[in-house]
Structure formats: structure tokens, C-alpha cells
Amino acid sequence: MKxxxxxxxxxxxxxxxxxxxxxxxxxDIIVDKNGNVNSIKKGLRLCQIGDRLIVKKGYYKERDIxxxxxxxxxxxxxxxxxxxxxxxxxxxRADGVRIEGLVIKNSAMSFVSEYAGIKIDSAxxxxxxxxxxLYNYFGIYIAFGADCIIDSNTIVGRTSKSETTSGNGxxxxxxxxxxxxxxxxxxxxxGIYLEFSENSTIENNISEDNLRYGLHFMFSHRCVYKxxxxxxxxxxxxxxxxxxxxxxxxxxxxxxxxxxYGLLLKDIxxxxxxxxxxxxxxxxxxxxxxxxxKLEKNNFIDNGWALxxxxxxxxxxxxxNNFIDNxxxxxxxxxxxxxxxRKNYWSKYSGYDLNHDGYxxxxxxxxxxxxxxxxxxxxxxxxxxxxxxQILEVAEKVVPAITPVKLEDVQPLMRRVK
Amino acid sequence: xxxxxxxxxxxxxxxxxxxxxxIYFAFLFLITEGMFQFSGSSSKVLLSMINxxxxxxxxxxxSYGIIYMYSSREFTEMLLAQPxxxxxxxxxxYSGLALPLSLAYLGGVGIPFxxxxxxxxxxxxxxxxxxxxxxxxxxxxxxxxVLISLSSDDKVKGLGIGIxxxxxxxxxxxxxxxxxxxxxxxxxxEKPMLGMTMLNPIDLARVLLMLKFDMSALMGYTGAVxxxxxxxxxxxxxxxxxxxxxIIVPYLIGKRIFVRKDF
Numbered sequence: 001m002k003x004x005x006x007x008x009x010x011x012x013x014x015x016x017x018x019x020x021x022x023x024x025x026x027x028d029i030i031v032d033k034n035g036n037v038n039s040i041k042k043g044l045r046l047c048q049i050g051d052r053l054i055v056k057k058g059y060y061k062e063r064d065i066x067x068x069x070x071x072x073x074x075x076x077x078x079x080x081x082x083x084x085x086x087x088x089x090x091x092x093r094a095d096g097v098r099i100e101g102l103v104i105k106n107s108a109m110s111f112v113s114e115y116a117g118i119k120i121d122s123a124x125x126x127x128x129x130x131x132x133x134l135y136n137y138f139g140i141y142i143a144f145g146a147d148c149i150i151d152s153n154t155i156v157g158r159t160s161k162s163e164t165t166s167g168n169g170x171x172x173x174x175x176x177x178x179x180x181x182x183x184x185x186x187x188x189x190x191g192i193y194l195e196f197s198e199n200s201t202i203e204n205n206i207s208e209d210n211l212r213y214g215l216h217f218m219f220s221h222r223c224v225y226k227x228x229x230x231x232x233x234x235x236x237x238x239x240x241x242x243x244x245x246x247x248x249x250x251x252x253x254x255x256x257x258x259x260x261y262g263l264l265l266k267d268i269x270x271x272x273x274x275x276x277x278x279x280x281x282x283x284x285x286x287x288x289x290x291x292x293x294k295l296e297k298n299n300f301i302d303n304g305w306a307l308x309x310x311x312x313x314x315x316x317x318x319x320x321n322n323f324i325d326n327x328x329x330x331x332x333x334x335x336x337x338x339x340x341x342r343k344n345y346w347s348k349y350s351g352y353d354l355n356h357d358g359y360x361x362x363x364x365x366x367x368x369x370x371x372x373x374x375x376x377x378x379x380x381x382x383x384x385x386x387x388x389x390q391i392l393e394v395a396e397k398v399v400p401a402i403t404p405v406k407l408e409d410v411q412p413l414m415r416r417v418k
Numbered sequence: 419x420x421x422x423x424x425x426x427x428x429x430x431x432x433x434x435x436x437x438x439x440x441i442y443f444a445f446l447f448l449i450t451e452g453m454f455q456f457s458g459s460s461s462k463v464l465l466s467m468i469n470x471x472x473x474x475x476x477x478x479x480x481s482y483g484i485i486y487m488y489s490s491r492e493f494t495e496m497l498l499a500q501p502x503x504x505x506x507x508x509x510x511x512y513s514g515l516a517l518p519l520s521l522a523y524l525g526g527v528g529i530p531f532x533x534x535x536x537x538x539x540x541x542x543x544x545x546x547x548x549x550x551x552x553x554x555x556x557x558x559x560x561x562x563x564v565l566i567s568l569s570s571d572d573k574v575k576g577l578g579i580g581i582x583x584x585x586x587x588x589x590x591x592x593x594x595x596x597x598x599x600x601x602x603x604x605x606x607x608e609k610p611m612l613g614m615t616m617l618n619p620i621d622l623a624r625v626l627l628m629l630k631f632d633m634s635a636l637m638g639y640t641g642a643v644x645x646x647x648x649x650x651x652x653x654x655x656x657x658x659x660x661x662x663x664x665i666i667v668p669y670l671i672g673k674r675i676f677v678r679k680d681f
Contacts, residue, residue, distance in 0.1 A: 218560070383596060385624060387473050388588070
């Protein structure tokens, strides 16, 4: 009887030790199409917390892969995981999960569920790196996540024609401290979408050819956007209802169409937009109900309208910007002006600088007569570049009657800002 | 046919000898070449050339045409004494005027583009439309010039009417259009405006060029309507048909006057 007890205790101890060992030292579990463990789901069942799941090259028809423990899934030579348009793919519910080097494709379209290539649900410290996330409804979907990093992924949506049947490339919902860096996103609905997501950094991404916006956020305060490129998106970039945004060194290019904007600001307050390039957009920046935004050292080149400012936008500050070869520099619906323009360079400025201090001696009025006319009477746009309009513009410059008198740059620069 | 060619040949020699056509050519060439030197990109040159085409070609063509018709009046009368059909003479006179003007334009604007090329292949169609609408405008305003000079024997009066016609089409018409669009701003005006621009050759050429430059995006809904119309084969056919009408109708009226006129 006694010896039996001893053996039992010994066995129990041994078992706990081995268990402890496995959980402390991470193991590598190999998933191979031709091996014992031939699916990711099988591999995940064998995994303990902290293990690495190495996925060998191959074609894995798997979907609804639930990850409930902190593991790393690493692909070798880009194994393909295909949901065959039946449902979603990876579903992360644990902290500290890492997914790297996979091709994740073909999640289903649904009007009920947000089927995604990778969905992170209420998890922290996850890393999604270097994956190719192709033809999914949503690319990466993070809900209630925090401190995650999305790095160097290529996300390509299916070539859907309508906004409703396509999801977003990177979708953030009630998340915090997310870093989205070095990704290339195209052909989704919105390239990057944030809602109620704060303190995030979006850096060095390329978001192009999306069905709606390259970047779209709402109620996402204190985020930083740096060195991103947003081009050829059907709607451009639209950001709404947000405070304390910092946008630096981004490029907004070729967002061209009747309802396209380089950057549409709606209810954006106390933010900074600096060193950005707006090139060949039908509207460079559209400001609606936006207050105390500082716009400095941006380049507006070859846009239809460089700026469209609704009269409910106040106390915005435009300093040291270059306005070069835009069809219209500024357009506004109001005869009043509540914003300041100082020390900008305007390529259309024809004044002089007698004392050679670098500032023109005559104020520049960036709202032309024709842009004021078109604002109230859009069919008149058909007279664009008519000789009659050009004569009127000259007359208006001499004696302003229609354009807002106070909207002017009193110190227009003679040379462009470097 | 042979007689027409002979008259054209003589006129060509005469027009070139007067040097104005060469100055016109040199002027266009220098402007285009100069723009290439200063701006460097062919898209900007194309955009600037719109102004040249739309403003300069009509005024230069109509005033030169009228002046030429009056100054060669005696020669025309001398030819009338010869056994030549009046219709033949008229065709010869007209082509002898319209062809050198068009050629000077094509050369003056086209050669710099041949030298420098266009940046993107997409601009090639824009260049083509630019050249074609310039030639069409040259023909339209030659027709008008011939018609005006035939309908009035007074040189000063003829020139005055010519300049007024140009002023009306280039400036007054657009002013009236703008005024009208304000008066009726409650109504959807896209289609009426479209119809109105079709009636003025300068406006027609301008809108065609604007749409080729993809300015339609700036025009919002209006632009979408225009683009849909002008982009369709039907719209293209109709607008080039309208330009043809602007050439043919004054030409035929002028012919009628010329045939019946008691010189």
C-alpha cells in the first residue's frame, strides 16, 4: 500500500515537471503537408503556450483557425492558407500571438460576419509580419486589441466593383497603441480604417487603388500618420470626428474624380498637418467644420483645387505652404474668412518685392472670381478657361466684389519654400 | 478640278509672298518652342496651348482672312473676266486661304512637339485633338471671313464686323451663358448648357479640349454629364458634325453670294 502511494506521488511529480518544462521552454512544432502534422489546426492542438508552429511550404485548405494560446506561427517559403471563400481564416483570441510569412487568402464575403484574413479579438501584443494577405473580405481586422504591430504585409483585396461587397485592408475597432508600418495595401474598400482607435502609429505604408478611401478614420484621437503614400484611391483619404492628429511627410497623389479628395477633413480639431505632398488630386484638402488645424510646409502641386474650405471651418492656420500650378488655389462658400494665411508661396502671385525681404508687398488673394462663381453655380464650370472668365478675373483682382476681401495672404513668399 | 488647283497654287504663292503667313508660323513656333524651354513638361505646354488655340487662332484667322479678301479684290475681279466658273474660283479662293493658315498652325505647333515629343502616350490623343480643333477653327473662321468680306464692300466695315463676330463668340457669348445660368440657377442646367456650347465653335473646341485634359473631374456632376456625352461616339459625332456645320454653312452662303454678286 505504502509503496503504491510512493509510486503514485512520484508519477504525479514527474508529470508536473514535464508539464512545467514544456510550458517554460518553447518547442518547435513542424506542420508539413507530407508529415504527421499535416494541418495548422492539428499543429495548434499540439502547441503549448510559447511554442512555435513552423509551417512548411504547401497548400493548406483551412479556415476558422482559432488561436487561443500565445503561440508563434511562422511560414517557411510562404505556405498558402486558403479559405476557399467559405469563411474567415485566422482568429486570434490570445495575447502575444505572432503570425509571419504566410500567404493568407480567399476569406468569404458576408454581410453578417466580418470574415477576415486575420482577425484579432480582444488580444494584446500580437505581431503580424511579412504576410501576403490576398483576396480577402477584410485583410486584418482588430477589435478591442492593444499594443499590436502590423508590419511589412502585402494586402490585396479582390477586384470587387462595389464598396458593399469589399472589406477594409486593415480595420481597427476600439483598439489602442497599434503600429501599422511598411505595409502595402490595395484594392480593398478602405486601405486603412480606424474607428474609436487611439494612440496608434501609421507609418510608411502604401495604400493605393482602393474602392473608397486610402485611409479612413473616425473618433480615433491622438494618432500619428507619417511617410505614407495614398494614391489613386477612388475617394482619396477621408478623416472625420477626430482630435489631435499628426500627419507628417505623407504623399496624397492622383486621387482624381468628381467625388475624390486628396484629404477630406470633417470635424478634425487641434491637429497638425505638415510636410505633406498633395499632387494631382481633384481637391487637395477639403475642410469641413474643422478647427485649429495647423498646416505648415505642405506642397500643393497640380491639383484641381488646392484647398476647399467650408465656411464652418475656423482658426485654421496655413503657413509656409507651396501652392503651385493648381487650377484653383482656394475656394470657399463664404464671403468672410476665419482662417489665417501667412507666408505661403503662390505660383500665381504676380506682385513685387521692392525692399527685397522675400515677401511680396501686395497681399495675395487666393480665392479667384471663377472659383467663387462655380461654388454657387456649378454648371458655370463649363466656362473654365474661357476668355470671358479670364477678363473677369483681372477685373475682380482690381476691384473685388464677389470674392472674400479678407481672405488674403499679407506676406506671400516670392520664392517657394524648400 | 485642275483650275481649282491652279488658283490654289497661285494663292499659296501669293500668301507666302506676303510673309504674314510666315510670321504667323514663326510666332506659333516660337511660342510653343519657348514654352517647352521654360516649362519642360509637355503636359503644361499642351495646357497653355489651349489658350493660344482658342483665343489667337480665331482672331488672327478672321482678321487676316478679311484683309486678304479685300486686298486681293482686284485680282479676283480680273480672274472673273477669264473663262472660269465662279464656283471654281470661289473654292480656289477659299482653299488658298484656309490651307496655308491651317498648315502654318500645324507646323508652328506641331514641329516643336515632334522635336520634344510627349511625356506620356496618353497625351498623344490630347495633342491630336488640339491640332484637329485648331485646324477646324481655322476653317470655321476662314469661312466666316470670306462670308463677311463678300457681304460688305466697305473694307473698314467688314473688318469691324469680323472683329465683332470674334468678340461675340469668344467673350460675349460666354458672358451671356454665365448670366443665363445665374438667372435659371434653380433648374438643372447641365443639358441646356451643353446644347448652348455646341452652338459656338470656340466653346465647342474648348469643352472638347477640357474634357480630354480630364478637367471633367473638376466639374463634378456637370463634368460627368459632359464627359458621358462627349465621350460617347454619338457625342463625338455630333460635336464634330457641329464644327463641320460651322465650316460648311458660312462657306455655302458665301458661295451663293459670290456666284450672284455683281462685282
